[in-house]
Amino acid sequence: ASIGLLCALLLLGAFYFSTGSKNSPFKLPPDPPPLHILTKLGVLNVSQAHSLLMRLAEKYGPVFTLHFGSQKAVVLTGYEAVKEALVNFTDEFVDRPPIPIFEQIQHGNGVFFSNGELWRTTRRFTVSSMRNLGMGKKLIEERIFEELHLLMETVKSFKGEPFSLKTFNAAPTNITFLMLFGERFDYKDPTFLTLLRLIDEVMVLLGSPFLHFFNFYPFLGLFLKPHKILLKKIEDVRVILRNYIQISRQDINENSLSYIDALVFKQHQETNKKGSLFHDENIIASVLDLVMAGTETTATTLQWAILLMMKYPEIQKKVQAEIGTVVQLGSWATYEDRKNMPFTNAVIHEVQRFITLLPHVPRCTSVDTHFRGYFLPKGITVIPSLTSVLLDQTQWETPHEFNPYHFLDADGKFVKKEAFLPFSTGRRNCIGESLAKMELFLFFVGLLQTFTFQPPPGITESDLDLAVPQTTFTLRPQPQAACAVLRE
Structure with missing residues (x-):
């Protein structure tokens, strides 16, 4: 019963937060339908989740947004994007x-x-x-x-x-x-x-x-x-x-x-x-x-x-x-x-x-940041996928x-x-x-x-x-x- 309630709350939360980036006056990275993604990510193991992220990167590019509960997270995939973020935008x-x-x-x-x-x-x-x-x-x-x-x-x-x-x-x-x-x-x-x-x-x-x-x-x-x-x-x-x-x-x-x-x-x-x-x-x-x-x-x-x-x-x-x-x-x-x-x-x-070994450890922006043509507000979670680099x-x-x-x-x-x-x-x-x-x-x-x-x-x-x-x-x-x- 508790698992059923949990799933219902997850889907409700995903639906509620699904319009966040579309109403933003700034250009945020593209975001796949959160209801679909959250449901999948919640039941997959880490290696399968990585495969899903790679398929999303093929469709939406190396920088895209995911919804995790009430939070948005920007995912960075591939060597070029991850290196640019962690080396050129280190602060x-x-x-x-x-x-x-x-x-x-x-x-x-x-x-x-x-x-x-x-x-x-x-x-x-x-x-x-x-x-x-x-x-x-x-x-x-x-x-x-x-x-x-x-x-x-x-x-x-x-x-x-x-x-x-x-x-x-x-x-x-x-x-x-x-x-x-x-x-x-x-x-x-x-x-x-x-x-x-x-x-x-x-x-x-x-x-x-x-x-x-x-x-x-x-x-x-x-x-x-x-x-x-x-x-x-x-x-x-x-x-x-x-x-x-x-x-x-x-x-x-x-x-x-x-x-x-x-x-x-x-x-x-x-x-x-x-x-x-x-x-x-x-x-x-x-x-x-x-x-x-x-x-x-x-x-x-x-x-x-x-x-x-x-x-x-x-x-x-x-x-x-x-x-x-x-x-x-x-x-x-x-x-x-x-x-x-x-x-x-x-x-x-x-x-x-x-x-x-360690697919990713999340970061977040310390200031409002413009990265690859997108606006990332201060405090948004950023997931540089080391797996996608390796x-x-x-x-x-x-x-x-x-x-x-x-x-x-x-x-x-x-x-x-x-x-x-x-x-x-x-x-x-x-x-x-x-x-x-x-x-x-x-x-x-x-x-x-x-x-x-x-x-x-x-x-x-x-x-x-x-x-x-x-x-x-x-x-x-x-x-x-x-x-x-x-x-x-």
Whole structure:
């Protein structure tokens, strides 16, 4: 009954707001019939929704309007439009819109969903702190090696028997935790396992269709449960984070060993400063942002990378052969070695392009903006579709196929591609990009140097499921198993 009422309210809302842009004295981007679009978007998974957006782009052009509940959103598709907005209009498209669920979680604080001076100050501080803690430097490379060897011991313990792809989540997650908390966790540590479980459950809930309905129509919260369950799980994470913050406050030290230490010391420095932005709510929101975004993305990409090597064994063999020519027997590849490993580097880039991990994170205009002949009023939601860039047929020869040669020239040399934007671009690009790139390279190369990954017995390469990803906040592979055969 509640679902029927929900659908009726959705359709009523869509009809009520269907004439918005047509009565505007300014020229807004074209908008498809909202009743038709909302009904479709509400029942499709993310990958299907992307296909719908691409069909709309073919009909209405790369810039068009959609109605989401009482809100209009301008969708940007394709490399040219997205790059122009995020690079040439970086100040105009720099803000985040007020998304109801994130408003309830963060209340405008943190690194990712804040705006204005609070965002600028918090982001600048976060980037500086992460660099001081070794992000992108030799120091963190050594810690990634330590984590790699522990991950390999875990994989060896299965002795060639099938194990879950989720096993690969622990190592990249631990690198993020090392930077946030100043220490890694044992893989069986109860706090570590609790955080892994909560992150997983939160990401699944963030992909729930009912949560999207809540964001479109917050007043329907009375009829919906997912956002309430989500807020409870977020609070469980906060309890753990507050404990670490409290421990850090017991020994405030300018020689920070973690991001939490750096935040606590900064707050201590500004104790008597009027209007300090390093208040308790912003501190815990900033750590929470990095706990969620800094773990899920790299861990899920590593899962995809192993799955794709099982799916395409000839590519896996070619990567292993290249590793053998560059890395001496008994040694491990360093991040610097990627320059001498063009095929391997191309494979890692193609994994990130092909999986379109994070379809889009919305922006909104910070001022009234004229873009490509259209008027976008201040505060309107803008959706730059990163998926449409990573699958843009004008930029990639075979956009819907896994093809490492997208990143290689005729001589087999690695080629940078402007349309490779999995970390977004402009002033809101991913804070942890350099760390993620280093982790992916070192974990991927180390694992393939040691193991050959195969489907479980009775399953062929063609049986491995790539077509319909699991829709969470990111696009995860469907739960599947792998077998790791120790190489000679």
